[in-house]
Amino acid sequence: xxxxxxxxxxxxxxxxxxxxxxxxxxxxxxxxxxxxxxxxxxxxxxxxxxxxxxxxxxxxxxxxxxxxxxxxxxxxxxxxxxxxxxxxxxxxxxxxxxxxxxxxxxxxxxxxxxxxxxxxxxxxxxxxxxxxxxxxxxxxxxxxxxxxxxxxxxxxxxxxxxxxxxxxxxxxxxxxxxxxxxxxxxxxxxxxxxxxxxxxxxxxxxxxx
Amino acid sequence: xxxxxxxxxxxxxxxxxxxxxxxxxxxxxxxxxxxxxxxxxxxxxxxxxxxxxxxxxxxxxxxxxxxxxxxxxxxxxxxxxxxxxxxxxxxxxxxxxxxxxxxxxxxxxxxxxxxxxxxxxxxxxxxxxxxxxxxxxxxxxxxxxxxxxxxxxxxxxxxxxxxxxxxxxxxxxxxxxxxxxxxxxxxxxxxxxxxxxxxxxxxxxxxxx
Numbered sequence: 001x002x003x004x005x006x007x008x009x010x011x012x013x014x015x016x017x018x019x020x021x022x023x024x025x026x027x028x029x030x031x032x033x034x035x036x037x038x039x040x041x042x043x044x045x046x047x048x049x050x051x052x053x054x055x056x057x058x059x060x061x062x063x064x065x066x067x068x069x070x071x072x073x074x075x076x077x078x079x080x081x082x083x084x085x086x087x088x089x090x091x092x093x094x095x096x097x098x099x100x101x102x103x104x105x106x107x108x109x110x111x112x113x114x115x116x117x118x119x120x121x122x123x124x125x126x127x128x129x130x131x132x133x134x135x136x137x138x139x140x141x142x143x144x145x146x147x148x149x150x151x152x153x154x155x156x157x158x159x160x161x162x163x164x165x166x167x168x169x170x171x172x173x174x175x176x177x178x179x180x181x182x183x184x185x186x187x188x189x190x191x192x193x194x195x196x197x198x199x200x201x202x203x204x205x206x207x208x209x
Numbered sequence: 210x211x212x213x214x215x216x217x218x219x220x221x222x223x224x225x226x227x228x229x230x231x232x233x234x235x236x237x238x239x240x241x242x243x244x245x246x247x248x249x250x251x252x253x254x255x256x257x258x259x260x261x262x263x264x265x266x267x268x269x270x271x272x273x274x275x276x277x278x279x280x281x282x283x284x285x286x287x288x289x290x291x292x293x294x295x296x297x298x299x300x301x302x303x304x305x306x307x308x309x310x311x312x313x314x315x316x317x318x319x320x321x322x323x324x325x326x327x328x329x330x331x332x333x334x335x336x337x338x339x340x341x342x343x344x345x346x347x348x349x350x351x352x353x354x355x356x357x358x359x360x361x362x363x364x365x366x367x368x369x370x371x372x373x374x375x376x377x378x379x380x381x382x383x384x385x386x387x388x389x390x391x392x393x394x395x396x397x398x399x400x401x402x403x404x405x406x407x408x409x410x411x412x413x414x415x416x417x418x
């Protein structure tokens with residue numbers, strides 16, 4: 001599994017010619033890092049007298065954050081699996097008309113499946129951004145810069161997810177599917193970017209005081 | 210070393226109460242991931258007939274990218290060392306006036322040193338963004354989304370680096386030092402964000418065609 005590789009090795013394999021990991025897996029890992037920072041802020045808030053009033057709420061956020069963090073980590077390897085499926089289809093024969101037809105059909109199926117992973121990255125980072133937004137308000141001020149770095153990573157993963165859906169959508173012929181994906185992404189981006197930018201503003205404000 | 214941990218373990222330790230890694234180390238790793246994606250695009254461009262004319266230039270970019278990627282990886286652990294230094298100072302006695310004075314002085318030294326790591330993250334990601342900008346023009350179109358994800362990660366690392374400098378600057382009393390850091394950061398942010406956003410626009414354009 002890719003996420004079992006050391007950070008150093010992951011970065012080195014990413015930089016290489018190797019087919020996986022690619023941009024999708026990188027976005028998922030950066031999303032997991034972003035959510036982990038939120039979780040850390042939760043850990044540094046809970047148990048502190050100063051933040052006693054919000055302790056239960058922060059614990060709830062951390063439970064959700066742990067789920068999202070694990071899902072984003074799992075998406076690193078799921079992206080690689082989907083990429084390999086597409087690569088397999090590329091190797092299919094295309095000598096005769098019927099071979100071409102079979103290959104084209106298999107490609108459409110593989111590309112659609114490959115879209116699901118970055119779409120899931122976007123959905124999970126969108127949720128994660130919402131949690132960071134709340135942590136910007138109630139998380140320990142000593143760790144407020146970590147909320148900021150976390151949400152910056154999540155925003156990068158959200159927008160990076162979209163680029164990975166887009167590059168697959170280019171070759172998908174099912175217009176209905178393409179339209180549905182685009183609409184879903186538009187909503188996720190609009191809402192996610194807005195909340196992320198709001199979170200960063202709050203972090204900057206709390207850093208000043 | 211932190212970068213020898215598996216990605217999964219890094220994310221889990223990051224999420225925990227453990228003092229390191231924190232936001233600085235996370236930003237450095239996300240920067241290394243961003244640069245690695247540029248390196249990967251280089252690897253997918255070199256050796257292709259279609260991109261023969263730019264092959265030498267791409268090879269040059271990859272050499273620079275490898276240096277930046279390694280530096281950013283090294284900054285993950287350097288950030289942890291600096292953080293530990295600050296934590297050590299926090300433990301110093303502050304019972305008597307002279308103990309207080311020694312502690313305050315040691316704190317100022319440790320905080321200044323702690324600023325150097327996120328500043329280095331910013332400098333290196335700034336350089337890395339410049340390389341991605343060129344790859345957006347001349348890198349293989351098949352990997353254009355990876356240039357985009359790469360530059361998004363680098364932008365997050367650049368802005369995240371700033372938040373980590375800012376949180377240290379809050380407690381630094383040397384106004385000259387604070388001013389110099391802020392001026393340096395303003396330039397790095399202004400230029401880096403501009404070039405990153407330009408790169409993303411080019412990626413989006415090339416994705417459409």
